[in-house]
Amino acid sequence: MSHEKTATCxxxxxxxxxxxxxxxxxxxxxxxxxxxxxxxxGVLALLAFPAYDQIKNxxxxxTCMTEIRDLERIISAYVIDKGAINPGNWVQLGIAxxxxxxxxxxxxxVPFRKDVTFINGDYDLYSNGADxxxxxxxxxxxxxxxxVRSGDGGFVGxxxxxxx
Numbered sequence: 001m002s003h004e005k006t007a008t009c010x011x012x013x014x015x016x017x018x019x020x021x022x023x024x025x026x027x028x029x030x031x032x033x034x035x036x037x038x039x040x041x042g043v044l045a046l047l048a049f050p051a052y053d054q055i056k057n058x059x060x061x062x063t064c065m066t067e068i069r070d071l072e073r074i075i076s077a078y079v080i081d082k083g084a085i086n087p088g089n090w091v092q093l094g095i096a097x098x099x100x101x102x103x104x105x106x107x108x109x110v111p112f113r114k115d116v117t118f119i120n121g122d123y124d125l126y127s128n129g130a131d132x133x134x135x136x137x138x139x140x141x142x143x144x145x146x147x148v149r150s151g152d153g154g155f156v157g158x159x160x161x162x163x164x
Contacts, residue, residue: 057130060101064127064147065156071098071106071125072153086110086123100127100147107134125149129158138162 029037074095078087088110090097098106109124118124119138128134129145137143144160155162 060130061147061158063101067098067100068106068125068127068147068149068156071108072149072156075123075125102127102130102132104128104132119148119150120152122152 074093075086078093079085087093090108100106104127107124107126107128109118111118111121111123119126126134126146126148129147131142131145133142134146135142138146138148138159144158146159147157148159148162149156150162
C-alpha cells in the first residue's frame with residue numbers, strides 16, 4: 001500500500017462567496033450606473049424632441065402645399081365645368097370649408113374688391129400657417145409662416161421663402 005500525498009487547498013468560504021457574486025451573469029447594476037444611464041437617456045431625449053418638432057412641422061407644411069394644389073385643381077375644374085369666373089366661396093364649389101394641417105380654415109379670396117391688394121390676379125388661396133394668424137402686409141412678421149399660392153399658381157409655399 002502506497003501512500004500518495006494529495007495536496008488539498010482550502011479556500012475560505014467568504015472568498016468563494018465573493019467569487020460567486022462577481023461572476024458576470026449574477027452581477028447587478030449599481031445605483032450610480034443607473035443614474036448615469038438615465039442622465040444619458042435624458043440628454044438624448046432633449047436633443048431628439050426639437051428635431052422631431054421640426055420634422056413634424058415640415059411634414060405639415062408639405063401636406064398644406066399639397067392640399068393647396070388640390071384645392072387649386074378643384075377651383076380650375078369648376079371654372080372649366082361652369083364656363084364661369086372663379087367661385088366666390090367654398091359653398092359654390094360644393095365642398096365644406098377645408099381645414100389646414102394645423103386645424104385652421106384655408107383662406108380663399110376672390111378679387112371683387114378694388115381697395116384690397118391681392119397676391120394673384122385670379123384668386124388668393126392660403127393657409128395662416130402654424131400660428132393661425134396673418135396680416136394684410138405679406139412681409140409682416142405674422143405672415144411669414146403662412147403658406148400661400150402666388151404668381152397665379154406659379155408658386156406655392158412659405159411666405160418667408162417667397163420674400164427672400
